[in-house]
Amino acid sequence: MAAVRLHQVRKVYDDGQAAVAGASFQIGDGELVALVGPSGCGKSTLLRMIAGLESITSGTLHIGDRLVNDVAPRDRDVAMVFQSYALYPHMSVRENLAFGLRLRGTDAASIDAQVRAAAATLELDELLERKPRALSGGQRQRVALGRALVRNPQVFLLDEPLSNLDAKLRLSMRAEIGRLHRRLRATMLYVTHDQIEAMTLGERIVVLNAGEIQQIDTPMNLYSEPANLFVAGFLGSPAMNFFRGRLTAAPRAQLQCEGAALPLPAAHIAVPALASVAGEVIVGLRPEDLAVAPPGTAGSGEFTIDATVESIEPVGNEIFLGVQFGGAARICRVPPQSLPEPGRPVRLCFTPGKLRYFDAASGVRLR
Amino acid sequence: MSAPASIDGWARGIARRAPGWLVNGALWLGAALTLFPLLWMLSVSLMPTAAASNYPPPILPARITLGHYRELFATQHLGRYFLNSLIVASSATLLALVFNGMAGYAFAKLRFRGREGIYRLLLAGLLVPAQVTMIPLFGLLKFMGLVNSYAGAIVPGVASIFGIFLVRQYALSIPDELLDAARLDGAGEWRIFRSVVVPVLAPILVTLGIFVFLATWNDFMWPLIVLSDRDMQTLPVALASLSREHVQDSELMMAGATVTVLPVLLLFLALQRFYLRGIMAGSVKG
Numbered sequence: 258m259a260a261v262r263l264h265q266v267r268k269v270y271d272d273g274q275a276a277v278a279g280a281s282f283q284i285g286d287g288e289l290v291a292l293v294g295p296s297g298c299g300k301s302t303l304l305r306m307i308a309g310l311e312s313i314t315s316g317t318l319h320i321g322d323r324l325v326n327d328v329a330p331r332d333r334d335v336a337m338v339f340q341s342y343a344l345y346p347h348m349s350v351r352e353n354l355a356f357g358l359r360l361r362g363t364d365a366a367s368i369d370a371q372v373r374a375a376a377a378t379l380e381l382d383e384l385l386e387r388k389p390r391a392l393s394g395g396q397r398q399r400v401a402l403g404r405a406l407v408r409n410p411q412v413f414l415l416d417e418p419l420s421n422l423d424a425k426l427r428l429s430m431r432a433e434i435g436r437l438h439r440r441l442r443a444t445m446l447y448v449t450h451d452q453i454e455a456m457t458l459g460e461r462i463v464v465l466n467a468g469e470i471q472q473i474d475t476p477m478n479l480y481s482e483p484a485n486l487f488v489a490g491f492l493g494s495p496a497m498n499f500f501r502g503r504l505t506a507a508p509r510a511q512l513q514c515e516g517a518a519l520p521l522p523a524a525h526i527a528v529p530a531l532a533s534v535a536g537e538v539i540v541g542l543r544p545e546d547l548a549v550a551p552p553g554t555a556g557s558g559e560f561t562i563d564a565t566v567e568s569i570e571p572v573g574n575e576i577f578l579g580v581q582f583g584g585a586a587r588i589c590r591v592p593p594q595s596l597p598e599p600g601r602p603v604r605l606c607f608t609p610g611k612l613r614y615f616d617a618a619s620g621v622r623l624r
Numbered sequence: 625m626s627a628p629a630s631i632d633g634w635a636r637g638i639a640r641r642a643p644g645w646l647v648n649g650a651l652w653l654g655a656a657l658t659l660f661p662l663l664w665m666l667s668v669s670l671m672p673t674a675a676a677s678n679y680p681p682p683i684l685p686a687r688i689t690l691g692h693y694r695e696l697f698a699t700q701h702l703g704r705y706f707l708n709s710l711i712v713a714s715s716a717t718l719l720a721l722v723f724n725g726m727a728g729y730a731f732a733k734l735r736f737r738g739r740e741g742i743y744r745l746l747l748a749g750l751l752v753p754a755q756v757t758m759i760p761l762f763g764l765l766k767f768m769g770l771v772n773s774y775a776g777a778i779v780p781g782v783a784s785i786f787g788i789f790l791v792r793q794y795a796l797s798i799p800d801e802l803l804d805a806a807r808l809d810g811a812g813e814w815r816i817f818r819s820v821v822v823p824v825l826a827p828i829l830v831t832l833g834i835f836v837f838l839a840t841w842n843d844f845m846w847p848l849i850v851l852s853d854r855d856m857q858t859l860p861v862a863l864a865s866l867s868r869e870h871v872q873d874s875e876l877m878m879a880g881a882t883v884t885v886l887p888v889l890l891l892f893l894a895l896q897r898f899y900l901r902g903i904m905a906g907s908v909k910g
Contacts, residue, residue: 329807343799347826
């Protein structure tokens with residue numbers, strides 16, 4: 258296993274379009290890093306550059322201590338799992354697993370042993386003689402994983418490996434990949450557009466948007482301390498509520514939104530970063546940080562807002578409560594309880610410590 | 625009460641099955657019309673000399689003889705022509721599969737400068753009728769010293785625009801990820817072509833192989849032009865000169881025709897499963 262280091266890696270296509278703009282980060286030896294971003298953000302391009310399938314326009318890429326910018330894919334000692342599995346359709350599972358080993362000149366006895374070991378790990382023993390077309394989606398995905406595993410590469414690259422599976426299978430394969438990583442302690446880069454996959458699997462997450470890295474951190478830090486508006490909005494489901502408006506200090510500290518005001522702690526808006534903002538500010542608050550105010554607090558709560566109930570979506574263990582406030586729809590995640598009917602007013606309270614501030618113009622976090 | 629109901633049901637059954645009967649009937653008729661001349665060719669080839677010239681012409685031989693076949697091979701050197709045809713057609717087929725297969729794959733999947741430009745130029749070449757190119761082609765082969773040699777008959781057919789087009793369209797359906805997976809597995813481009821691409825292209829290669837073999841085997845014009853030596857002639861050319869010498873001997877001609885047609889017919893029957901798969905896949909995936 259080896260670490261992967263990217264320094265200012267850029268990809269500009271012949272037509273001048275920049276797919277990746279100066280990516281710098283490191284995947285530690287044995288670490289699983291998730292690369293997440295919306296479709297077309299450049300994450301697959303970045304992965305393909307690490308694999309050697311796409312040339313690097315500028316910057317450096319090291320695998321271990323070796324500079325691999327101009328090294329052919331087969332000499333990088335990386336294995337990749339593709340979204341479409343990309344199994345060789347005319348070869349049996351056994352041949353699919355053995356193909357890479359055979360090309361590397363491994364002797365027949367070792368090939369057999371390694372194929373058996375990989376098949377045992379992924380419970381493919383029974384399927385070794387089958388052709389890919391006789392396998393289910395989940396089995397095919399396991400063979401694709403096995404093909405990467407069997408070569409014992411320095412780095413595993415996984416390109417949206419679960420997107421072609423149905424929801425239930427995705428869940429179990431996700432757990433399987435997690436287990437596999439813990440067992441092998443392999444260096445892995447996992448590309449996905451699914452933030453849940455990224456959050457659950459990644460030890461650290463790289464958030465990419467429009468070819469630029471937005472933030473790199475652990476899942477919980479990304480969630481609680483997003484560096485900018487994009488990260489705040491991208492991670493979390495339902496997404497963070499954003500209140501857009503201007504800060505006022507008198508008569509009390511608050512955010513003046515469209516037709517409503519969000520009360521804020523005076524200490525918050527006194528920090529230099531916020532006090533110096535001339536234009537609009539966006540205040541973010543996660544759905545679970547908004548609660549229905551207990552009846553006794555009516556009128557007296559300092560950090561409360563009066564909203565109108567719009568929708569109630571019970572999902573069993575909690576309720577997604579949709580409300581209208583300040584000219585926009587907001588979502589609260591509240592425990593099961595009896596709630597006012599849609600169209601009725603509701604008083605919501607929040608903990609001011611959970612508020613996150615962003616510059617409306619640049620999207621940068623203000624703190 | 626029950627009788628009219630059952631008659632009604634019977635009529636409905638007829639109405640339901642009628643389209644099937646019509647289609648099957650039309651297919652049988654078409655098959656009969658196609659097969660009849662071939663079967664009659666076989667039948668006449670087994671008749672004694674001049675038996676087919678009677679009026680009305682007999683459908684089946686009154687007495688079966690293999691004399692014409694014996695004569696064709698013993699005195700008319702048909703074995704030699706058969707071998708010529710076999711050499712020319714199978715070499716052309718093998719070479720065409722190699723060249724068209726590689727070129728079609730390259731045009732579909734490999735990135736190189738000028739790929740689209742060259743491909744468009746080739747497609748434009750499809751518009752030029754083969755007859756127009758015959759004289760310049762002959763001149764070229766003469767310059768290369770290939771006239772009156774097997775190579776002269778084989779070379780013009782080994783890379784065809786149609787063949788490249790056929791393979792390319794099919795190869796477009798190969799997912800890039802499959803090739804990338806092989807690259808990461810450690811395969812070079814040549815290895816990828818051999819171990820991954822060729823097996824995937826198999827149906828279309830069989831189809832192309834049949835096309836080329838049939839076309840070369842049946843070709844009359846080009847071998848006539850390029851193979852002037854009697855010993856070098858292929859079956860269709862030899863058959864034509866045979867018919868000039870034996871205008872009256874229909875039975876001998878039919879035996880020659882049978883020898884010419886039978887191998888390709890058998891080849892087609894043996895491979896038609898793959899052939900159909902290739903055609904269908906091409907048409908669906910476009």
